[in-house]
Amino acid sequence: MGLYAERVLPRLVDIVLGGERFDRIRARVASNLDGEVLEVGFGSGRNVPHYPAAVQRVLAVDPAVTGRQLAASRVAASPVPVEYVGLDGEALMLADASVDHVLTTWTLCTIPGVERALGEIRRVLRPGGLLHFVEHGLAPEPRVARWQDLLTPLQEKVAGGCQLNRPIDALIAGAGLEIDSLSTYYMRGPKPFCYLFEGTARRR
Secondary structure: OOHHHHHHHHHHHHHHOOOHHHHHHHHHHHOOOOEEEEEEOOOOOOOHHHOOOOEEEEEEEOOOHHHHHHHHHHHHHOOOOEEEEEOOOOOOOOOOOOEEEEEEEOOOOOOOOHHHHHHHHHHHEEEEEEEEEEEEOOOOOHHHHHHHHHHHHHHHHHOOOOOOOOOHHHHHHHOOOEEEEEEEEEOOOOHHHOEEEEEEEEOO
């Protein structure tokens, strides 16, 4: 990873994905977590304040060392223990069927082999376990989707590989996870960047 990706980008992401409107979504997505939780794309720990008391432990995966530094104060203040268990969502260093829930927030857009990562998520979930997610992705309006296609090459360069046009629901279902609940909507802001998929998907 270069200097920009390793040191600058995590700080930008922490700022851009911070604030009250993001906190409301994070709190909602994390609200039903309990037991052993894997968070893929832990980043700067923005979700840490929203872990419910029923969570026993969070296993964190993220490739950015700077993200861990930014997360340190949030982790230290959390009553929920956080343990870093790897750098790569495409190759999780966890046993099969070993976690109760997986949490991803604005993460699946950046993982190069997202299908492989989702397969790994399914593998480590216990039967009946849930993936809790909020992700931005492919909009249903053709005009917006065309802009997403046009802007994605630039977005990948400036935002660590982030793709605007991934069909998040189809990718999750294609990994063998059954979507339990799904809300899709635009956040306030430029539409190509702000179409969200929020919900849960279950390992049957």
